Amino acid sequence: MSSLRKCFNVLSRDFIHAGEASITVQQLLKQMTIDPVLIRRIAICGYEGEMNMVMHGEGGLYCVEINADKIILDISDEGPGIADIAKAMEKGFSTASDEHREMGFGAGMGLPNMDKNADEMFIESEKGCGTRVRMFFMVK
């Protein structure tokens, strides 16, 4: 089955261009027959994931794979990793610095929000090696 794969490099601490990958993906999906509500869910997840890479993950790779039946967001970085994934999934838990909080981030809603909006979400992480988050969205 044919699928479209697109990858973007996300740079560490690049707050000016953060979100551009998500915007490009959003615009791409809008040209296809995809339910706008689904596009919005993908955009929210993509943006949260991208911001995580910018703030914590020291940059990384943002990939999207579009299939006829599902869309996969694959976000991976080689940053410090997540020490306790179960704890990170709790609402309100955040390791964001004061600088991030000043910019309005670090409410501890990123991962819970992604989990809420994605149909399925897998997190693989090892301390010191990096994190990979894969999110699956089913196309009706």
Added chain:
Amino acid sequence: MWYSGPYVFYGKIRGKPMVPEYLSFVEKYCTGCTHCVRACPTKSIRIRNNKAVFSDDLCIGCGECIRVCPEGAISSSISTIEPCIKDKLNAVIVSPILYAQFPGFMPGDVLLGLKHMGFDHAIDLSYYIEMYQYAVEEFVLENRESHNAPWPLISPICPVVIRLIALNHPNLLDHILPLRGPAALVGDKIRKKLSHAHGVAEKDIELYHITPCHCKVVPDHSKLMDELSYVDHALGINKIFPELLAKMEQMKKLELSFFPNEHFSFVPSSRGPLWGISGGEIAGMRINRVIAVSGLKETMAYLEKIEMGLFSDMEYIEFRACTEGCLGGPLTAVDRYMAKSTVQKFIKMFGIGRRLPRKRIRQLYDKGWFFSELKPSELVDVYQSKRKPFTISDMKKIEKLVSLIHGNECAACGAPDCRAFAEDVIRGEADLKDCFKMSNIE
């Protein structure tokens, strides 16, 4: 070399160029320079056979092409009707941006000047702007408790922004306040009032609206804002500016500067001029978490971010597609920064206090007088693009073509960028040979 086959979306209907209703286009002036092609935010213009061709279904009426056209080929399709018809009662609703065009005159003088031009009544909007602002406050405060609408709420005033949302961000239509703008509020009332006071039939009243906005000129689409459904004709500020200025200079010489206090001529306050600048709509509102965004690029970036879930801690966002707000509209007569300085002068003189009793507005609000007949969510059918969406294999072909062209966005093919060109090729609307890089390779 130029492909002249049938175009699906760009081209001519029965020998006439297909032009969006907001624009008037003189083909013989067009040199095919691609200024408009690059400026269009929705990429709806192409160059074919050295002339610009438009795609109606993507046009949001932002007026960027009017601003950049160096040849004057593209202009606003503002009505060419001469104001003031004899044997009829001519009334004009004055957009407060008009006051800011005359640094040496007071708002009252401007209204009087309009009367000297032949209008029977010149109606100021300040009161209705205040009413609208109260209504917004009521809506936000109500929503704070009920959560019927999602945060952030979006101002319904700028028609370009509404069209942009309906075209590109249908998810955000629920964020738009379902309220009518000040000109619609006044238009609703004034015809009945005038008919009653003068004893003339309602059809014998010609109601004009002087506006800096080229978007309020087209009757069909105005249903959205409910504005032109009450007004007969819209007049651009730049159209009446020379005559009005001459009349006012004359008045100054004769020292006719007085303001008659009558029923329909509400005394202008600085609320009016303030409305024209970016941030004027939210100034002095009793809501704290508000932002004002102006400029098309900034507006588009903000809408994309709102769709990604940002700014949900904001309560109200004022969007204006023109930079610096309505003072920067395409139909204004003086430079936006000069006009802004005039507004600031008015604010210094009058302050920004409000005059209306809150209780009375609350009663009107409860009656539903402020609400628009058309719900914003119904707009999606009106403005959705009728283009065939791409399939996954189409998308792959486009990606491949873009990397094959590997261009520097020269726009020589007549499309704004290489990606848009690749999309045109896949849709069958352009020939690959139009690209000079591809025509050399084979």
